[in-house]
Structure formats: C-alpha cells, structure tokens
Amino acid sequence: MAKHVVAAVGEIPPGGRKLVTIRGREIGVFNLDGAFYALVNRCPHQGAALCTGAVVSRLEAPLPGEYRLAQAGAMLRCPWHCWEFDIRTGQSWCDPNDIKARTYNVSVEPGEALAKGPFAAETVSVAVEQEYVVVEL
Amino acid sequence: MNVTLRDHRIDNPAQSHLGFIDCDVHPFYRSPADFDPFLSERWREHRRSIGHRSRQGLARTSLYPRMSPGNGMRGDAWPKDGSPPGSDLELMREQLLDLFDVRYGLLAPLVGGAAAERNVEFGAAMAVAVNEWQCAKFCDPEPRLKASVQITLEHEESALAEIEQRAGDARFAQVNIPPRGLEPLGRHRYRKILAASAAAGFPISLHLGGTSGHASTGGGWPSFYHEEHPSYVQSMQTLVTSLVCEGVFEEIPDLKVVLVEGGFAWLPALAWRLDKHWKRLRAEVPQLKRAPSEYIREHFWVSTQPIEEPERPADMLSIIEWIGPERVMFSTDYPHWDQDDPRYAFKVKLPEDWARMIYRENAQALYRLD
Numbered sequence: 001m002a003k004h005v006v007a008a009v010g011e012i013p014p015g016g017r018k019l020v021t022i023r024g025r026e027i028g029v030f031n032l033d034g035a036f037y038a039l040v041n042r043c044p045h046q047g048a049a050l051c052t053g054a055v056v057s058r059l060e061a062p063l064p065g066e067y068r069l070a071q072a073g074a075m076l077r078c079p080w081h082c083w084e085f086d087i088r089t090g091q092s093w094c095d096p097n098d099i100k101a102r103t104y105n106v107s108v109e110p111g112e113a114l115a116k117g118p119f120a121a122e123t124v125s126v127a128v129e130q131e132y133v134v135v136e137l
Numbered sequence: 138m139n140v141t142l143r144d145h146r147i148d149n150p151a152q153s154h155l156g157f158i159d160c161d162v163h164p165f166y167r168s169p170a171d172f173d174p175f176l177s178e179r180w181r182e183h184r185r186s187i188g189h190r191s192r193q194g195l196a197r198t199s200l201y202p203r204m205s206p207g208n209g210m211r212g213d214a215w216p217k218d219g220s221p222p223g224s225d226l227e228l229m230r231e232q233l234l235d236l237f238d239v240r241y242g243l244l245a246p247l248v249g250g251a252a253a254e255r256n257v258e259f260g261a262a263m264a265v266a267v268n269e270w271q272c273a274k275f276c277d278p279e280p281r282l283k284a285s286v287q288i289t290l291e292h293e294e295s296a297l298a299e300i301e302q303r304a305g306d307a308r309f310a311q312v313n314i315p316p317r318g319l320e321p322l323g324r325h326r327y328r329k330i331l332a333a334s335a336a337a338g339f340p341i342s343l344h345l346g347g348t349s350g351h352a353s354t355g356g357g358w359p360s361f362y363h364e365e366h367p368s369y370v371q372s373m374q375t376l377v378t379s380l381v382c383e384g385v386f387e388e389i390p391d392l393k394v395v396l397v398e399g400g401f402a403w404l405p406a407l408a409w410r411l412d413k414h415w416k417r418l419r420a421e422v423p424q425l426k427r428a429p430s431e432y433i434r435e436h437f438w439v440s441t442q443p444i445e446e447p448e449r450p451a452d453m454l455s456i457i458e459w460i461g462p463e464r465v466m467f468s469t470d471y472p473h474w475d476q477d478d479p480r481y482a483f484k485v486k487l488p489e490d491w492a493r494m495i496y497r498e499n500a501q502a503l504y505r506l507d
C-alpha cells in the first residue's frame with residue numbers, strides 16, 4: 001500500500017471532485033464539506049465511469065408525500081442506470097448488503113510531512129507550506 | 138437455509154459477445170431541421186410553422202420525464218460539441234461499433250414523430266423523411282448499421298407504398314411499428330400492413346415506448362415513470378395477445394415479430410395463461426388452429442435489453458429455455474441511459490451455443506445477414 005498525492009487541498013473545493021489515475025486505476029476524489037473521499041471510477045453494476053455521475057442528495061420519504069433531503073450531496077448517481085452510491089462508504093442505496101463500489105483511504109497531510117516521504121506524487125508537486133490530499137493504494 | 142449470492146461478474150468480463158449483432162441502436166438528429174432535405178416544401182413549411190401534433194397532448198417533452206438529461210440519455214454519450222447522443226456517428230463507432238466489434242447494428246429511430254402524428258399525412262411524410270435520413274446519415278456512411286422502415290399505421294396507403302419501396306433494399310432490415318397504437322395490432326384494419334411487411338421479407342419490430350393518447354395502463358394514468366415503465370410491457374403483452382387471438386399468424390404464416398426492449402421473462406407466463414384459456418374458450422376463437430404458445434414460439438423474437446436481473450442469476454437460464462434460446466437476441470439500446478454493456482449484462486454464464494445464438498446467430502438468420 002503506497003500513498004499517492006493527488007491534489008493540493010484547495011484544488012478540490014467542497015462539492016467538487018477530481019478524477020485521477022493511480023497505477024493505471026481511475027479514481028474519483030470527492031470533497032464533501034471539507035472531508036475527502038475516494039472511489040473507483042467503475043460502477044459495480046455494468047462498469048460505467050461511476051465518478052463522472054451526478055452528485056445528489058439522499059432523498060427520503062418517511063411517508064408518501066413527505067419528503068426530506070438527507071445528507072446533501074453525499075450520493076453519487078451512476079451515469080448509466082442511475083444506481084446511487086454513498087460517496088463516503090461506496091455503499092449502494094438499493095442493495096446496501098450486497099453491492100459496494102470500491103473505496104480508498106484518503107487523508108490530508110501537510111506538505112512538510114510529505115516532503116520527508118515516502119510517497120508518490122506523480123503529477124502533483126509538493127510545497128512544504130501547503131496541505132495535500134493523499135490516497136492510499 | 139438458502140442464501141442468495143449475487144454473482145458479480147464485473148471483474149470477469151464475458152468475451153462471447155465479440156462480433157455481436159446489436160438489435161437496438163438509436164440514431165438521433167442534431168437538429169429537427171435535419172429532416173428538411175427529405176421533406177417537400179409543403180411539409181417543410183408545415184414542420185416549421187405548425188409543427189408536430191402528437192397524440193399525447195404535450196410538445197417537446199415526454200409524459201414522464203426521465204432521470205437522465207436529454208430525456209433519458211446515457212450520461213457519457215454526449216458528443217463534445219453538445220449535440221444530442223446518437224447524433225454523432227464517430228462517437229457511436231467509438232462507444233459501440235468499434236469498441237465491441239459490432240457486426241451489425243439495427244437502427245430504431247425514435248425520432249420524427251411519424252407514428253404518433255395526428256395529421257397522418259404529415260406523419261406519412263415524416264416517415265419517408267426519417268427513412269431517407271437513416272440512410273443518408275447512418276447506413277450509407279456506415280454499412281454495419283441497418284435501417285428500420287418507419288411507417289404511419291393510421292395511413293395505410295402510404296405505409297404500404299413505403300414498405301414496397303424499401304423491399305429488397307439491403308439497407309433496411311425490418312419495419313418499425315409502435316406498440317402503443319389506437320387499436321391492438323391484430324385488429325383487421327392493420328392486416329394489410331402486416332401482410333405487406335411479411336411479403337417484403339421484413340420482420341416487424343415493436344420497440345417499446347411511444348404514446349397512443351390512451352391512458353398508458355388499463356387502470357388509468359400512472360403517477361411516476363417508475364410505474365410507466367412496466368406499463369410499456371403491458372402494451373407489449375396486449376399486442377402479443379391480440380396478434381395471436383385474431384388469428385393473424387393463420388392468415389400470414391410468414392409474419393415475424395420482434396419485441397424490442399419490452400423484457401421477456403413475462404412471455405412464458407403469458408403463453409401458459411393463453412393456453413389455459415384457449416382450452417376453455419376455443420369455441421370463441423375458432424381461427425386458432427393451435428395452442429397460443431405454439432404461435433408465440435414460432436413467430437416472436439425478443440431482444441434482451443433492459444436485461445432481466447433475477448435475484449438468483451441462474452434463473453435467467455430457465456427463462457431463456459422456456460422462450461427458446463433461438464428466439465432471444467442481444468441488444469444494447471445505445472445511447473440510452475438504461476443501455477446494457479454486452480460484457481456484463483448477463484450475470485450468469487450462458488452455455489457456449491446459447492451465447493452464439495443470442496449474440497449473433499439468431500439475428501443473422503432472422504434478418505438474413507451474413
């Protein structure tokens with residue numbers, strides 16, 4: 001398991017995302033209210049580029065006709081058949097026990113620590129005074 | 138206790154699809170004016186100044202909005218210049234024809250509004266225009282694509298003329314008839330059109346969708362697209378039942394019917410039910426010389442997308458066995474949001490000979506392709 005620097009923190013604003021390729025694997029890195037999450041860019045259903053889908057809220061209806069938006073912006077809707085996944089856990093909304101999109105550990109680390117290594121920064125150059133999003137893979 | 142294990146084959150793509158025949162591909166226009174070169178000035182002006190009058194009562198939208206932008210397009214199928222998915226032949230090659238080495242793709246143009254047009258003469262003109270447009274934009278530059286003859290069921294004379302005109306033209310593979318009509322397709326008033334299709338060597342393909350102006354279910358209008366979707370299947374069932382019960386296949390023994398995008402797990406159950414009732418009610422339908430299931434087995438083909446996904450994936454094999462593997466044909470529905478990827482659509486491994494039939498041989502034989 002190696003750590004990969006994928007972006008400077010400011011590069012992915014809240015609600016934003018960045019698609020990166022790490023060791024040949026496409027991964028989507030998302031910022032949800034300041035916390036970062038990473039998912040494989042491949043839907044477990046039929047393989048669509050999941051991380052290019054719409055970011056939506058979890059819409060709940062405790063009773064017919066009563067609606068509430070829960071967890072704003074926490075769900076990712078596949079661009080093909082619209083299956084929805086929790087960005088934080090990869091869990092499928094319609095079949096949470098059986099289906100999961102692959103997730104990766106993400107951390108935010110100061111450039112100072114990263115400068116000491118070991119880490120892989122394929123495309124991002126690191127400055128000590130900044131903070132970086134780091135994906136483990 | 139039995140435990141249901143989902144067989145996720147996403148990491149183990151099937152290969153047997155390579156060189157398949159895709160029985161449902163949707164071409165689209167860049168702009169509605171794309172049809173103008175194929176319309177007479179009389180209808181060009183009509184299109185511009187009066188426009189379409191569909192039986193659904195709404196213009197420029199469908200009765201039930203889809204989840205995906207573009208009225209149900211696959212999210213990643215938009216050409217870079219923002220044109221509608223399905224309008225760019227290059228992208229269609231990249232995402233479908235070349236990617237999967239598709240041998241042939243059968244076009245199902247759900248454009249032009251010919252079938253549901255209230256002004257049936259305009260509808261007839263649009264049908265001809267869409268036929269010309271399919272050839273000019275898709276089949277001539279890309280011979281792997283085969284056109285479907287568009288007609289207006291409610292204008293018999295023009296429909297017959299158009300079928301005759303396209304007979305023997307290898308660019309056309311079949312006649313498209315919308316499954317939601319003013320009356321069930323087996324009714325006598327449509328018989329000549331069905332006979333002409335068979336005589337021309339064209340199967341008729343019933344592609345799910347469209348609107349007749351009637352409520353989409355026998356019990357009234359649904360609230361949600363989620364409800365509307367299975368109601369398309371009901372209209373397919375109505376047509377199968379109507380074609381069988383009216384004795385159409387006794388009168389036109391070489392008529393072949395393809396049910397496109399309507400699912401198929403329901404077909405055996407419908408056949409069982411029709412057989413059961415036929416034993417009791419045959420005196421009412423003496424035109425039926427054989428059990429309904431026999432006509433169904435002999436005259437109907439089904440396309441796969443949107444594929445059935447039974448909870449126990451292996452149940453798929455029983456369903457195909459009941460229908461007959463020689464009657465099932467693979468389709469993607471590119472570039473629609475609910476399209477199937479040939480590598481991952483089947484969540485169960487098909488026997489080799491079935492895979493060959495479903496991906497290729499059945500369509501090859503039905504449409505007389507090489």
Ligand code: FES
Binds near residue numbers: 046080
């Ligand atoms: S491929 Fe993602 S929902 Fe089907």
